[in-house]
Amino acid sequence: MPAHTFDVPFVLGMMRLHEAPEMHQTTHLADWIEARIEQGLHWFDHADIYGNGVCETLFGQALRARPNLAKRLRVVTKASIANDNPAVNVGKAKHCSIKHYNASPAYLNKAIDNALERLGVERIEHFLIHRPDLLMNAETTGRVLDDAIEAGKIGAAGISNHLPSQWRRLQNAMHHPLRANQIELSISHNAPLFDGSFDDLCTDCHSPMAWSPLAGGKLMQGDVSNVLNRMATEQNSTPNALALAWLRTLPNRPTPVVGSVKQERITEMLNGPEALPRETWYALLEAARGHCVA
Template sequence: MTSPYPDLILGFMRLSDYPELATSNALADWIEARLDQGLDTFDHADIYGDTQCESAFGEALRARPALRQRLRVITKTDIVHARDGVVKHYRAEGGYVASAIDASLQRLAMEQIDTFLIHRPDPLMDAASVARALEDAVRAGKVARIGVSNFLPEQWRWLQANTELPLVCNQSELSLRANAALSDGTLEAHLRDNLHWLAWSPLGGGALQEGALAETLKRLQEDTGLSATALAVAWLRMIPGQPTPVLGSMKPGRIEEALAGLNAELKRTDWFALLEAARGQEVP
Protein backbone atom coordinates (compact mmCIF):
# COMPACT_ATOMS: atom_id res chain seq x y z
CA MET A 1 0.00 0.00 0.00
CA THR A 2 1.51 3.31 -1.10
CA SER A 3 0.71 6.24 1.15
CA PRO A 4 -0.70 9.39 -0.45
CA TYR A 5 0.69 11.37 2.50
CA PRO A 6 4.08 12.69 3.58
CA ASP A 7 5.92 11.01 6.43
CA LEU A 8 4.84 13.67 8.94
CA ILE A 9 1.67 15.78 9.15
CA LEU A 10 1.38 18.87 11.34
CA GLY A 11 -1.77 19.33 13.41
CA PHE A 12 -3.46 22.63 14.23
CA MET A 13 -5.66 21.54 17.14
CA ARG A 14 -3.42 23.24 19.72
CA LEU A 15 -2.82 26.50 17.88
CA SER A 16 -4.21 28.54 20.77
CA ASP A 17 -1.37 27.21 22.96
CA TYR A 18 1.11 29.29 20.92
CA PRO A 19 0.49 33.01 21.47
CA GLU A 20 3.60 33.76 19.44
CA LEU A 21 1.64 32.58 16.37
CA ALA A 22 -1.39 34.77 17.06
CA THR A 23 -0.84 37.21 14.17
CA SER A 24 -1.36 36.32 10.52
CA ASN A 25 2.21 37.22 9.59
CA ALA A 26 3.71 35.19 12.43
CA LEU A 27 1.63 32.15 11.47
CA ALA A 28 2.50 32.64 7.79
CA ASP A 29 6.20 32.67 8.77
CA TRP A 30 5.70 29.42 10.67
CA ILE A 31 3.89 27.78 7.75
CA GLU A 32 6.56 28.91 5.30
CA ALA A 33 9.33 27.56 7.54
CA ARG A 34 7.60 24.16 7.66
CA LEU A 35 7.15 24.14 3.88
CA ASP A 36 10.85 24.87 3.51
CA GLN A 37 11.48 21.75 5.62
CA GLY A 38 9.46 19.72 3.13
CA LEU A 39 6.38 19.49 5.38
CA ASP A 40 3.41 20.45 3.23
CA THR A 41 0.35 18.83 4.85
CA PHE A 42 -1.59 20.45 7.71
CA ASP A 43 -4.37 18.83 9.73
CA HIS A 44 -7.50 20.72 10.80
CA ALA A 45 -11.09 20.16 11.94
CA ASP A 46 -14.00 22.55 12.14
CA ILE A 47 -14.19 22.04 15.92
CA TYR A 48 -10.53 22.95 16.55
CA GLY A 49 -10.74 26.20 18.46
CA ASP A 50 -14.44 26.26 17.54
CA THR A 51 -13.53 27.05 13.88
CA GLN A 52 -10.87 29.58 14.91
CA CYS A 53 -7.92 27.37 13.96
CA GLU A 54 -9.17 27.07 10.38
CA SER A 55 -9.89 30.81 10.30
CA ALA A 56 -6.43 31.74 11.56
CA PHE A 57 -4.84 29.48 8.94
CA GLY A 58 -6.92 31.13 6.23
CA GLU A 59 -5.94 34.62 7.39
CA ALA A 60 -2.27 33.61 7.22
CA LEU A 61 -2.77 32.46 3.62
CA ARG A 62 -4.59 35.67 2.74
CA ALA A 63 -1.61 37.58 4.16
CA ARG A 64 0.79 35.46 2.06
CA PRO A 65 -1.14 34.00 -0.89
CA ALA A 66 1.90 32.42 -2.56
CA LEU A 67 1.97 29.78 0.19
CA ARG A 68 -1.39 28.41 -0.93
CA GLN A 69 0.08 26.62 -3.95
CA ARG A 70 2.67 24.82 -1.83
CA LEU A 71 0.51 23.11 0.76
CA ARG A 72 -2.28 20.63 1.37
CA VAL A 73 -4.98 20.62 4.03
CA ILE A 74 -6.88 17.83 5.76
CA THR A 75 -10.01 18.78 7.67
CA LYS A 76 -13.03 17.10 9.28
CA THR A 77 -16.61 17.53 10.41
CA ASP A 78 -19.59 15.98 12.23
CA ILE A 79 -18.85 16.77 15.90
CA VAL A 80 -21.07 19.47 17.40
CA HIS A 81 -19.95 20.80 20.78
CA ALA A 82 -22.42 21.30 23.62
CA ARG A 83 -23.63 24.90 23.94
CA ASP A 84 -26.72 26.86 24.98
CA GLY A 85 -28.33 23.83 26.58
CA VAL A 86 -27.80 21.61 23.52
CA VAL A 87 -25.98 18.34 24.27
CA LYS A 88 -22.78 17.44 22.41
CA HIS A 89 -23.70 15.29 19.43
CA TYR A 90 -22.68 14.12 15.96
CA ARG A 91 -24.17 15.16 12.62
CA ALA A 92 -23.10 12.76 9.90
CA GLU A 93 -25.89 13.94 7.59
CA GLY A 94 -25.53 14.78 3.93
CA GLY A 95 -26.70 18.39 4.13
CA TYR A 96 -24.61 19.12 7.20
CA VAL A 97 -21.48 17.62 5.61
CA ALA A 98 -21.99 19.59 2.38
CA SER A 99 -22.37 22.86 4.30
CA ALA A 100 -19.35 22.05 6.46
CA ILE A 101 -17.16 21.55 3.39
CA ASP A 102 -18.15 24.95 2.00
CA ALA A 103 -17.61 26.63 5.37
CA SER A 104 -14.16 25.08 5.81
CA LEU A 105 -13.09 26.15 2.32
CA GLN A 106 -14.14 29.71 3.13
CA ARG A 107 -12.36 29.78 6.49
CA LEU A 108 -9.20 28.14 5.14
CA ALA A 109 -9.02 30.40 2.08
CA MET A 110 -8.48 27.31 -0.06
CA GLU A 111 -10.06 26.26 -3.33
CA GLN A 112 -9.72 22.57 -2.53
CA ILE A 113 -9.41 20.44 0.59
CA ASP A 114 -6.94 17.63 -0.03
CA THR A 115 -8.70 15.11 2.24
CA PHE A 116 -12.05 15.56 3.96
CA LEU A 117 -12.83 13.26 6.89
CA ILE A 118 -15.92 12.30 8.85
CA HIS A 119 -14.55 13.07 12.31
CA ARG A 120 -16.34 10.49 14.49
CA PRO A 121 -18.57 7.49 13.77
CA ASP A 122 -22.16 8.60 14.23
CA PRO A 123 -24.59 5.85 15.29
CA LEU A 124 -27.32 7.82 13.49
CA MET A 125 -25.26 8.33 10.33
CA ASP A 126 -27.23 8.48 7.12
CA ALA A 127 -24.47 6.74 5.18
CA ALA A 128 -26.08 7.14 1.75
CA SER A 129 -26.60 10.90 2.09
CA VAL A 130 -23.12 11.42 3.55
CA ALA A 131 -21.64 9.46 0.66
CA ARG A 132 -23.56 11.58 -1.87
CA ALA A 133 -22.37 14.80 -0.22
CA LEU A 134 -18.76 13.62 -0.34
CA GLU A 135 -19.11 12.47 -3.95
CA ASP A 136 -20.64 15.80 -4.97
CA ALA A 137 -17.77 17.68 -3.32
CA VAL A 138 -15.18 15.56 -5.13
CA ARG A 139 -17.01 15.97 -8.43
CA ALA A 140 -17.09 19.75 -7.94
CA GLY A 141 -13.36 19.88 -7.18
CA LYS A 142 -13.92 21.07 -3.62
CA VAL A 143 -12.33 17.92 -2.16
CA ALA A 144 -9.66 15.69 -3.66
CA ARG A 145 -10.02 12.62 -1.44
CA ILE A 146 -12.20 11.34 1.38
CA GLY A 147 -11.60 9.38 4.56
CA VAL A 148 -12.68 8.87 8.14
CA SER A 149 -11.39 9.53 11.63
CA ASN A 150 -11.70 7.38 14.78
CA PHE A 151 -13.69 4.71 12.89
CA LEU A 152 -13.57 0.99 13.66
CA PRO A 153 -13.45 -1.46 10.73
CA GLU A 154 -17.17 -2.21 10.41
CA GLN A 155 -17.95 1.49 10.78
CA TRP A 156 -15.72 2.54 7.88
CA ARG A 157 -16.86 -0.48 5.83
CA TRP A 158 -20.48 0.63 6.10
CA LEU A 159 -19.65 4.07 4.73
CA GLN A 160 -17.43 2.52 2.05
CA ALA A 161 -20.30 0.23 1.00
CA ASN A 162 -22.35 3.32 0.18
CA THR A 163 -19.87 4.99 -2.17
CA GLU A 164 -17.72 4.02 -5.11
CA LEU A 165 -15.07 6.54 -4.03
CA PRO A 166 -12.26 4.95 -2.03
CA LEU A 167 -11.82 5.88 1.59
CA VAL A 168 -8.09 6.61 1.65
CA CYS A 169 -7.34 6.98 5.35
CA ASN A 170 -8.48 6.62 8.93
CA GLN A 171 -7.12 9.17 11.38
CA SER A 172 -7.09 7.40 14.72
CA GLU A 173 -5.04 7.33 17.91
CA LEU A 174 -1.90 5.18 17.79
CA SER A 175 1.25 5.45 19.87
CA LEU A 176 3.36 3.64 22.43
CA ARG A 177 0.70 4.58 24.98
CA ALA A 178 -2.26 3.63 22.76
CA ASN A 179 -1.24 0.34 21.16
CA ALA A 180 -4.20 -2.04 21.55
CA ALA A 181 -4.89 -1.87 17.80
CA LEU A 182 -1.69 -3.83 17.21
CA SER A 183 -3.18 -6.89 18.91
CA ASP A 184 -6.92 -6.83 18.20
CA GLY A 185 -6.92 -6.96 14.38
CA THR A 186 -7.54 -3.26 13.79
CA LEU A 187 -4.13 -2.75 12.20
CA GLU A 188 -4.67 -5.65 9.82
CA ALA A 189 -8.10 -4.29 8.89
CA HIS A 190 -6.46 -1.03 7.81
CA LEU A 191 -3.96 -2.93 5.70
CA ARG A 192 -6.53 -5.26 4.13
CA ASP A 193 -8.91 -2.40 3.29
CA ASN A 194 -6.10 -0.18 1.99
CA LEU A 195 -6.72 2.62 4.50
CA HIS A 196 -3.62 4.54 5.43
CA TRP A 197 -3.36 5.16 9.17
CA LEU A 198 -2.93 8.80 10.19
CA ALA A 199 -1.87 8.49 13.83
CA TRP A 200 -3.04 11.26 16.12
CA SER A 201 -1.33 11.78 19.50
CA PRO A 202 1.73 9.84 18.26
CA LEU A 203 3.72 10.94 21.34
CA GLY A 204 1.19 9.51 23.77
CA GLY A 205 -0.29 12.81 24.85
CA GLY A 206 2.91 13.79 26.65
CA ALA A 207 2.88 10.64 28.77
CA LEU A 208 6.03 9.02 27.40
CA GLN A 209 8.14 9.96 30.40
CA GLU A 210 6.27 7.88 32.95
CA GLY A 211 6.98 4.52 34.57
CA ALA A 212 8.85 1.68 32.92
CA LEU A 213 8.50 3.27 29.49
CA ALA A 214 10.48 6.30 30.64
CA GLU A 215 13.28 4.03 31.86
CA THR A 216 13.41 2.11 28.57
CA LEU A 217 13.37 5.31 26.54
CA LYS A 218 16.22 6.69 28.66
CA ARG A 219 18.30 3.56 28.01
CA LEU A 220 17.64 3.73 24.28
CA GLN A 221 18.38 7.45 24.20
CA GLU A 222 21.80 6.66 25.61
CA ASP A 223 22.31 3.83 23.11
CA THR A 224 21.11 5.68 20.01
CA GLY A 225 21.49 9.40 20.73
CA LEU A 226 17.85 9.90 19.75
CA SER A 227 15.37 11.87 21.84
CA ALA A 228 12.24 10.27 23.32
CA THR A 229 10.21 12.01 20.61
CA ALA A 230 12.40 10.58 17.85
CA LEU A 231 12.25 7.09 19.37
CA ALA A 232 8.44 7.23 19.62
CA VAL A 233 8.20 8.26 15.97
CA ALA A 234 10.70 5.62 14.84
CA TRP A 235 8.71 2.98 16.77
CA LEU A 236 5.48 4.07 15.08
CA ARG A 237 6.98 4.04 11.59
CA MET A 238 8.15 0.42 11.95
CA ILE A 239 4.52 -0.74 12.10
CA PRO A 240 3.35 -2.32 8.80
CA GLY A 241 1.82 0.28 6.52
CA GLN A 242 4.05 2.94 8.15
CA PRO A 243 1.39 5.02 9.90
CA THR A 244 1.89 8.75 9.45
CA PRO A 245 2.25 10.69 12.72
CA VAL A 246 -0.01 13.74 13.02
CA LEU A 247 2.13 15.82 15.34
CA GLY A 248 0.26 18.05 17.75
CA SER A 249 3.25 20.14 18.81
CA MET A 250 4.00 23.27 16.81
CA LYS A 251 7.40 23.83 18.46
CA PRO A 252 10.15 23.87 15.81
CA GLY A 253 12.47 21.90 18.09
CA ARG A 254 9.91 19.14 18.64
CA ILE A 255 9.24 18.99 14.90
CA GLU A 256 13.00 18.56 14.28
CA GLU A 257 13.07 15.69 16.79
CA ALA A 258 10.13 14.02 15.05
CA LEU A 259 11.89 14.37 11.69
CA ALA A 260 14.96 12.69 13.17
CA GLY A 261 12.74 9.77 14.18
CA LEU A 262 11.52 9.35 10.61
CA ASN A 263 15.08 8.64 9.50
CA ALA A 264 15.93 6.30 12.37
CA GLU A 265 15.69 2.53 12.41
CA LEU A 266 15.19 0.58 15.61
CA LYS A 267 16.31 -2.97 16.28
CA ARG A 268 13.37 -5.35 16.40
CA THR A 269 14.29 -6.23 20.00
CA ASP A 270 14.25 -2.52 20.93
CA TRP A 271 10.82 -2.13 19.30
CA PHE A 272 9.46 -4.95 21.46
CA ALA A 273 11.26 -3.65 24.55
CA LEU A 274 9.37 -0.35 24.14
CA LEU A 275 6.08 -2.18 23.64
CA GLU A 276 6.69 -4.31 26.73
CA ALA A 277 7.55 -1.24 28.82
CA ALA A 278 4.46 0.62 27.57
CA ARG A 279 2.16 -2.30 28.37
CA GLY A 280 3.86 -3.21 31.63
CA GLN A 281 4.08 -6.88 30.68
CA GLU A 282 5.85 -9.21 28.32
CA VAL A 283 4.25 -9.86 24.97
CA PRO A 284 2.25 -13.14 25.16
Protein backbone atom coordinates in the same frame (compact mmCIF):
# COMPACT_ATOMS: atom_id res chain seq x y z
CA MET B 1 -3.40 3.68 -3.57
CA PRO B 2 0.22 4.79 -3.10
CA ALA B 3 2.06 3.20 -0.22
CA HIS B 4 2.75 6.60 1.35
CA THR B 5 -0.14 9.00 0.97
CA PHE B 6 1.58 11.30 3.46
CA ASP B 7 5.13 11.85 2.22
CA VAL B 8 6.33 13.41 5.47
CA PRO B 9 7.79 12.07 8.75
CA PHE B 10 4.73 13.46 10.53
CA VAL B 11 1.71 15.68 9.95
CA LEU B 12 1.40 18.94 11.86
CA GLY B 13 -1.76 18.99 13.98
CA MET B 14 -3.38 22.42 14.34
CA MET B 15 -5.66 21.64 17.29
CA ARG B 16 -3.89 24.07 19.65
CA LEU B 17 -2.98 26.74 17.14
CA HIS B 18 -5.41 29.24 18.69
CA GLU B 19 -3.88 28.74 22.15
CA ALA B 20 -0.54 30.27 21.09
CA PRO B 21 -0.90 34.09 21.25
CA GLU B 22 1.93 34.67 18.77
CA MET B 23 0.08 32.61 16.14
CA HIS B 24 -2.70 35.20 16.11
CA GLN B 25 -0.23 37.53 14.37
CA THR B 26 -0.74 36.81 10.67
CA THR B 27 2.83 37.52 9.60
CA HIS B 28 4.25 35.37 12.39
CA LEU B 29 2.00 32.45 11.48
CA ALA B 30 2.85 32.79 7.78
CA ASP B 31 6.56 32.72 8.69
CA TRP B 32 5.94 29.65 10.86
CA ILE B 33 4.10 27.80 8.08
CA GLU B 34 6.83 28.65 5.58
CA ALA B 35 9.53 27.45 7.97
CA ARG B 36 7.73 24.12 8.39
CA ILE B 37 7.43 23.69 4.63
CA GLU B 38 11.17 24.37 4.32
CA GLN B 39 11.70 21.54 6.82
CA GLY B 40 9.77 19.19 4.54
CA LEU B 41 6.62 19.29 6.68
CA HIS B 42 3.89 20.35 4.26
CA TRP B 43 0.86 18.44 5.61
CA PHE B 44 -1.39 20.19 8.16
CA ASP B 45 -4.24 18.57 10.09
CA HIS B 46 -7.31 20.65 10.99
CA ALA B 47 -10.90 20.16 12.17
CA ASP B 48 -13.84 22.51 12.32
CA ILE B 49 -14.10 21.94 16.07
CA TYR B 50 -10.52 23.11 16.74
CA GLY B 51 -11.13 26.45 18.42
CA ASN B 52 -14.64 26.33 16.96
CA GLY B 53 -13.27 27.39 13.60
CA VAL B 54 -10.61 29.78 14.88
CA CYS B 55 -7.68 27.51 13.99
CA GLU B 56 -8.78 27.20 10.37
CA THR B 57 -9.51 30.93 10.24
CA LEU B 58 -6.07 31.91 11.53
CA PHE B 59 -4.42 29.48 9.13
CA GLY B 60 -6.41 30.86 6.20
CA GLN B 61 -5.52 34.45 7.08
CA ALA B 62 -1.84 33.52 6.96
CA LEU B 63 -2.24 31.84 3.57
CA ARG B 64 -4.08 34.85 2.15
CA ALA B 65 -1.34 37.15 3.42
CA ARG B 66 1.27 35.04 1.62
CA PRO B 67 -0.46 33.54 -1.45
CA ASN B 68 2.52 31.45 -2.57
CA LEU B 69 2.19 29.18 0.47
CA ALA B 70 -1.14 27.55 -0.39
CA LYS B 71 0.25 25.70 -3.41
CA ARG B 72 3.14 24.34 -1.36
CA LEU B 73 1.11 22.63 1.35
CA ARG B 74 -1.65 20.06 1.81
CA VAL B 75 -4.55 20.19 4.24
CA VAL B 76 -6.51 17.52 6.08
CA THR B 77 -9.64 18.61 7.91
CA LYS B 78 -12.41 16.88 9.79
CA ALA B 79 -16.05 17.47 10.72
CA SER B 80 -19.07 15.80 12.39
CA ILE B 81 -18.64 16.85 16.04
CA ALA B 82 -21.32 19.41 16.86
CA ASN B 83 -20.87 21.21 20.17
CA ASP B 84 -21.05 24.61 21.79
CA ASN B 85 -17.93 26.10 23.31
CA PRO B 86 -18.88 29.17 25.35
CA ALA B 87 -15.28 30.40 25.29
CA VAL B 88 -15.02 30.56 21.51
CA ASN B 89 -18.13 31.17 19.46
CA VAL B 90 -16.53 31.71 16.07
CA GLY B 91 -17.36 29.41 13.20
CA LYS B 92 -20.77 28.19 14.37
CA ALA B 93 -23.96 29.46 12.78
CA LYS B 94 -25.90 28.68 15.94
CA HIS B 95 -25.38 27.14 19.34
CA CYS B 96 -26.37 23.53 19.95
CA SER B 97 -27.81 22.43 23.26
CA ILE B 98 -25.96 19.13 23.50
CA LYS B 99 -22.73 17.79 22.09
CA HIS B 100 -23.48 15.26 19.38
CA TYR B 101 -22.25 13.83 16.08
CA ASN B 102 -23.70 14.84 12.73
CA ALA B 103 -22.71 13.20 9.45
CA SER B 104 -25.85 14.24 7.61
CA PRO B 105 -25.44 15.45 4.01
CA ALA B 106 -26.49 19.00 4.87
CA TYR B 107 -24.05 19.22 7.79
CA LEU B 108 -21.07 17.77 5.91
CA ASN B 109 -21.71 19.75 2.75
CA LYS B 110 -21.80 22.98 4.75
CA ALA B 111 -18.74 21.89 6.76
CA ILE B 112 -16.74 21.38 3.56
CA ASP B 113 -17.76 24.76 2.14
CA ASN B 114 -17.05 26.52 5.43
CA ALA B 115 -13.62 24.89 5.74
CA LEU B 116 -12.69 25.92 2.20
CA GLU B 117 -13.72 29.48 2.99
CA ARG B 118 -11.90 29.65 6.32
CA LEU B 119 -8.72 27.98 5.06
CA GLY B 120 -8.62 29.87 1.78
CA VAL B 121 -7.53 26.83 -0.23
CA GLU B 122 -8.94 25.62 -3.53
CA ARG B 123 -9.22 22.02 -2.35
CA ILE B 124 -9.08 20.06 0.88
CA GLU B 125 -6.77 17.13 0.20
CA HIS B 126 -8.42 14.80 2.73
CA PHE B 127 -11.79 15.41 4.39
CA LEU B 128 -12.52 13.04 7.28
CA ILE B 129 -15.67 12.29 9.24
CA HIS B 130 -14.30 13.12 12.68
CA ARG B 131 -16.44 10.77 14.80
CA PRO B 132 -18.98 8.12 13.75
CA ASP B 133 -22.53 9.44 13.72
CA LEU B 134 -24.73 6.61 15.00
CA LEU B 135 -27.67 8.09 13.08
CA MET B 136 -25.78 8.27 9.79
CA ASN B 137 -27.57 7.25 6.61
CA ALA B 138 -24.65 5.69 4.75
CA GLU B 139 -26.21 6.10 1.32
CA THR B 140 -26.87 9.83 1.58
CA THR B 141 -23.64 10.56 3.44
CA GLY B 142 -21.64 8.54 0.94
CA ARG B 143 -23.29 10.42 -1.91
CA VAL B 144 -22.39 13.85 -0.54
CA LEU B 145 -18.75 12.76 -0.12
CA ASP B 146 -18.65 11.34 -3.66
CA ASP B 147 -20.17 14.58 -4.95
CA ALA B 148 -17.59 16.70 -3.12
CA ILE B 149 -14.77 14.65 -4.67
CA GLU B 150 -16.24 14.94 -8.15
CA ALA B 151 -16.76 18.69 -7.69
CA GLY B 152 -13.07 19.08 -6.82
CA LYS B 153 -13.80 20.41 -3.34
CA ILE B 154 -11.96 17.52 -1.66
CA GLY B 155 -9.29 15.21 -2.99
CA ALA B 156 -10.46 12.21 -0.99
CA ALA B 157 -12.78 11.28 1.86
CA GLY B 158 -11.76 9.40 4.97
CA ILE B 159 -12.69 8.62 8.53
CA SER B 160 -11.47 9.19 12.06
CA ASN B 161 -12.16 7.13 15.19
CA HIS B 162 -14.42 4.67 13.34
CA LEU B 163 -14.81 0.94 13.86
CA PRO B 164 -14.21 -1.29 10.82
CA SER B 165 -17.92 -2.10 10.58
CA GLN B 166 -18.74 1.61 10.56
CA TRP B 167 -16.32 2.62 7.83
CA ARG B 168 -17.22 -0.41 5.71
CA ARG B 169 -20.90 0.46 5.84
CA LEU B 170 -20.03 3.91 4.52
CA GLN B 171 -17.60 2.54 1.93
CA ASN B 172 -20.22 0.16 0.57
CA ALA B 173 -22.39 3.17 -0.24
CA MET B 174 -19.63 5.10 -2.04
CA HIS B 175 -18.10 5.04 -5.52
CA HIS B 176 -14.77 6.54 -4.41
CA PRO B 177 -12.53 4.74 -1.91
CA LEU B 178 -12.03 6.02 1.59
CA ARG B 179 -8.36 6.96 1.90
CA ALA B 180 -7.09 8.32 5.21
CA ASN B 181 -8.05 6.70 8.50
CA GLN B 182 -7.13 8.57 11.68
CA ILE B 183 -6.97 6.60 14.93
CA GLU B 184 -5.47 7.01 18.37
CA LEU B 185 -2.24 5.02 18.32
CA SER B 186 1.04 5.16 20.23
CA ILE B 187 3.49 2.91 22.04
CA SER B 188 1.29 3.04 25.14
CA HIS B 189 -2.08 3.09 23.34
CA ASN B 190 -1.46 -0.07 21.32
CA ALA B 191 -4.89 -1.73 21.59
CA PRO B 192 -5.64 -1.33 17.84
CA LEU B 193 -2.71 -3.67 17.15
CA PHE B 194 -4.37 -6.43 19.16
CA ASP B 195 -8.10 -5.98 18.60
CA GLY B 196 -7.94 -6.39 14.83
CA SER B 197 -8.89 -2.83 13.93
CA PHE B 198 -5.43 -1.89 12.67
CA ASP B 199 -5.28 -5.06 10.57
CA ASP B 200 -8.67 -4.19 9.10
CA LEU B 201 -7.39 -0.73 8.26
CA CYS B 202 -4.43 -2.24 6.41
CA THR B 203 -6.61 -4.82 4.66
CA ASP B 204 -8.82 -2.02 3.34
CA CYS B 205 -5.74 -0.16 2.03
CA HIS B 206 -6.26 2.94 4.16
CA SER B 207 -3.48 5.40 4.90
CA PRO B 208 -3.30 5.42 8.72
CA MET B 209 -2.83 8.63 10.67
CA ALA B 210 -1.97 8.31 14.37
CA TRP B 211 -3.29 11.00 16.67
CA SER B 212 -1.81 11.44 20.16
CA PRO B 213 1.36 9.62 19.01
CA LEU B 214 3.18 10.62 22.19
CA ALA B 215 0.23 9.62 24.40
CA GLY B 216 -0.16 13.07 25.89
CA GLY B 217 3.18 12.88 27.68
CA LYS B 218 2.59 9.43 29.18
CA LEU B 219 5.57 8.05 27.27
CA MET B 220 7.82 10.15 29.48
CA GLN B 221 6.75 8.15 32.54
CA GLY B 222 7.62 4.71 33.91
CA ASP B 223 9.37 1.87 32.10
CA VAL B 224 8.68 3.22 28.61
CA SER B 225 10.45 6.46 29.48
CA ASN B 226 13.49 4.59 30.78
CA VAL B 227 13.78 2.47 27.64
CA LEU B 228 13.18 5.42 25.30
CA ASN B 229 15.79 7.56 27.03
CA ARG B 230 18.37 4.79 26.94
CA MET B 231 17.75 4.08 23.26
CA ALA B 232 17.78 7.77 22.39
CA THR B 233 21.20 8.16 24.00
CA GLU B 234 22.53 5.11 22.16
CA GLN B 235 21.20 6.33 18.80
CA ASN B 236 21.99 10.04 19.24
CA SER B 237 18.31 10.80 18.89
CA THR B 238 15.50 11.86 21.23
CA PRO B 239 12.75 9.89 22.99
CA ASN B 240 9.99 11.67 21.08
CA ALA B 241 11.65 11.08 17.72
CA LEU B 242 12.00 7.35 18.49
CA ALA B 243 8.36 7.17 19.58
CA LEU B 244 7.32 8.50 16.18
CA ALA B 245 9.66 6.08 14.41
CA TRP B 246 8.02 3.24 16.36
CA LEU B 247 4.72 4.11 14.68
CA ARG B 248 6.23 4.43 11.20
CA THR B 249 7.69 0.92 11.51
CA LEU B 250 4.20 -0.61 11.43
CA PRO B 251 2.63 -1.94 8.21
CA ASN B 252 1.13 0.77 5.99
CA ARG B 253 3.48 3.23 7.74
CA PRO B 254 1.15 5.20 10.03
CA THR B 255 1.85 8.92 9.88
CA PRO B 256 1.92 10.56 13.32
CA VAL B 257 -0.08 13.75 13.87
CA VAL B 258 2.05 15.98 16.09
CA GLY B 259 0.17 18.70 17.94
CA SER B 260 3.02 20.98 18.99
CA VAL B 261 3.54 24.37 17.34
CA LYS B 262 6.87 24.95 19.12
CA GLN B 263 9.62 25.18 16.53
CA GLU B 264 12.30 23.64 18.74
CA ARG B 265 10.13 20.64 19.58
CA ILE B 266 9.19 20.05 15.96
CA THR B 267 12.85 20.21 14.92
CA GLU B 268 13.76 17.81 17.73
CA MET B 269 11.19 15.26 16.51
CA LEU B 270 12.78 15.30 13.06
CA ASN B 271 16.01 14.02 14.62
CA GLY B 272 15.21 10.34 14.44
CA PRO B 273 15.21 7.30 12.17
CA GLU B 274 12.44 6.60 9.68
CA ALA B 275 11.81 3.21 11.30
CA LEU B 276 13.18 0.98 14.06
CA PRO B 277 14.85 -2.45 14.06
CA ARG B 278 12.51 -5.30 15.00
CA GLU B 279 14.02 -6.02 18.44
CA THR B 280 14.04 -2.33 19.33
CA TRP B 281 10.39 -2.04 18.31
CA TYR B 282 9.38 -5.02 20.45
CA ALA B 283 11.44 -3.80 23.40
CA LEU B 284 9.37 -0.62 23.48
CA LEU B 285 6.13 -2.56 23.16
CA GLU B 286 7.19 -4.78 26.07
CA ALA B 287 8.01 -1.74 28.21
CA ALA B 288 4.58 -0.26 27.51
CA ARG B 289 2.64 -3.47 28.19
CA GLY B 290 4.67 -4.54 31.20
CA HIS B 291 5.32 -8.01 29.81
CA CYS B 292 6.81 -9.66 26.77
CA VAL B 293 4.73 -11.12 23.97
CA ALA B 294 3.39 -14.63 24.62
